[in-house]
C-alpha cells in the first residue's frame with residue numbers, strides 16, 4: 001500500500017507538470033504483441049508532422065521498440081524495468097529528462113506488455129488506452145477487467161486479420177461495455193490504416209477537451 | 212523477499228506431494244490469448260482418455276476457461292486471483308482439494324495470462340512451459356526473457372495462421388535459443404493439430420524421465 005501511495009504522489013506531480021505545460025499524456029496498455037508499437041509507428045508516420053509527439057517506451061528488456069519509433073522521430077526514450085511488470089510514475093518522471101518537452105503536445109507512453117499490472121499504477125497520464133487484438137479472443141475484457149475499467153478508449157486492433165479468424169466483434173464490444181458502459185471503442189488496423197481517421201479525431205478532440 | 216520465500220517453501224511442499232503421488236505437474240505461461248486453453252481443450256479431446264489429467268485454471272476473473280475444459284473433463288478447478296497477476300503455491304495447494312488426485316498422472320496448471328509475473332513464482336511444478344503465438348511477433352523472447360529462461364519447453368502456437376502473417380519462425384527460434392540455448396521448441400496448431408504428435412511425445416517422455 002505504501003508503494004502505491006508513493007507512486008500516486010509522484011503521479012500527481014507528473015500530472016501537474018503536464019497540465020502546466022499543456023502536455024496531453026496517454027498511457028497505452030495491452031498484452032504483449034497486441035500492436036502498440038506498430039500503432040505508434042503508423043501514428044508517427046501519418047500524423048507525426050502535424051502533432052508534436054514525445055514517446056516513452058517501456059519494456060522489461062531491450063530497446064527494440066524505441067529503435068523502431070526512432071525511424072520516425074527523435075523524441076523517443078526507452079525505459080527497461082528488468083524484472084518489473086509495469087512502468088511507474090518515478091520512471092516517467094526521469095524519462096522526461098531525455099525528451100524535448102518544448103511545445104510538446106502529446107506524450108504517449110507505451111507500457112510494458114501486460115494486461116494486468118499496468119492498470120493499477122498511475123503515471124500522471126490524462127487517460128489510459130487499452131488495446132486488444134482480434135487474435136486474442138473476445139472474452140479478455142471480462143477476464144482482465146481492470147485494464148478495461150481504468151481505460152477511456154479501447155482499441156480493437158489488427159482488424160485486417162478478421163477474415164482468417166472467428167473473432168466476434170459485436171460480442172467483444174458487448175463485453176467491453178459490460179465492464180465500462182461509457183467506453184469509447186475504435187476498431188483499427190495499423191496495416192491498412194482502417195480506423196485511423198477515428199483515431200486521429202479522438203487524439204485531437206480529447207486533447208482539446210482535456211486541456 | 213519474504214513473500215517469495217514463503218511461496219518457495221510452500222512450493223517445495225507441493226513438489227514433495229507431487230513426487231510422492233507420482234504426479235507430473237506442468238505450469239503453462241503465456242500472454243493473454245496465446246492459446247493456452249485451446250491447447251488444453253485439444254489435449255483433453257485427443258489424449259484425455261489415455262492419460263489421467265487434472266487441470267487448474269488461473270484467471271483474474273471468470274470461470275470461462277474452466278467451463279471450456281469441463282466440456283471434456285470433470286477434473287478441472289478454477290482459481291480467481293481478482294487483482295493478482297499470477298498464481299502462487301498457496302493457491303495451488305488449496306486447488307488440489309477440488310480435484311480427484313487418485314491415480315492422477317498429469318496436473319496441468321494454466322497460469323494467468325501474463326508474460327512477466329508468473330515466471331517469478333514457483334508452484335511446485337516439474338516444469339514450466341511458455342507459449343508464444345505467431346500473432347505476437349518474433350521478438351518476445353528477448354523482450355520478456357524471464358518467461359523463456361524459466362521454461363523447458365517453448366510452444367510456438369497458432370501456426371495455421373502463418374500464411375496471413377509475416378512472422379519469421381526461424382528468427383523467433385533463434386531469439387528463444389539466445390535466452391535459453393537448450394530450450395525444447397514445438398511448433399503447433401490447436402486448430403489443425405499440426406505438431407500434436409510432438410506435444411504428446413514430449414508429455415510422455417518428460418513424465419517418464421522426471422518420475
Ligand SMILES: Nc1nc2c(ncn2[C@@H]2O[C@H](COP(=O)(O)OP(=O)(O)OP(=O)(O)O)[C@@H](O)[C@H]2O)c(=O)[nH]1
Nearest residue numbers: 032033034035036037038113158189190191347348
Ligand atoms: N496484420 C496485422 N498485424 C499487426 C498489426 N499491428 C501489429 N501487427 C503485428 O503484430 C506483431 C506485434 O506488434 P507490436 O507492435 O510489436 O506489438 P506490441 O504491443 O508493441 O508488443 P510489446 O511491446 O512487446 O508488448 C508484429 O508482428 C506486428 O507486425 C495490424 O494492424 N495488422
Ligand SMILES: Nc1nc2c(ncn2[C@@H]2O[C@H](COP(=O)(O)OP(=O)(O)OP(=O)(O)O)[C@@H](O)[C@H]2O)c(=O)[nH]1
Nearest residue numbers: 136137243244245246247248249324369400401402
Ligand atoms: N487459428 C488459431 N486460433 C487459435 C489457436 N489456438 C487458439 N486460437 C484462438 O486464440 C484465441 C485465444 O485462445 P485461448 O485459448 O482462449 O487463449 P488463452 O491463452 O487461454 O487466453 P487467456 O487464458 O485469457 O490468457 C481464441 O479465439 C482461439 O480460438 C490455433 O491454434 N489456431
Ligand SMILES: [Mg+2]
Nearest residue numbers: 036037065110
Ligand atoms: Mg511494443
Ligand SMILES: [Mg+2]
Nearest residue numbers: 247248276321
Ligand atoms: Mg485461457
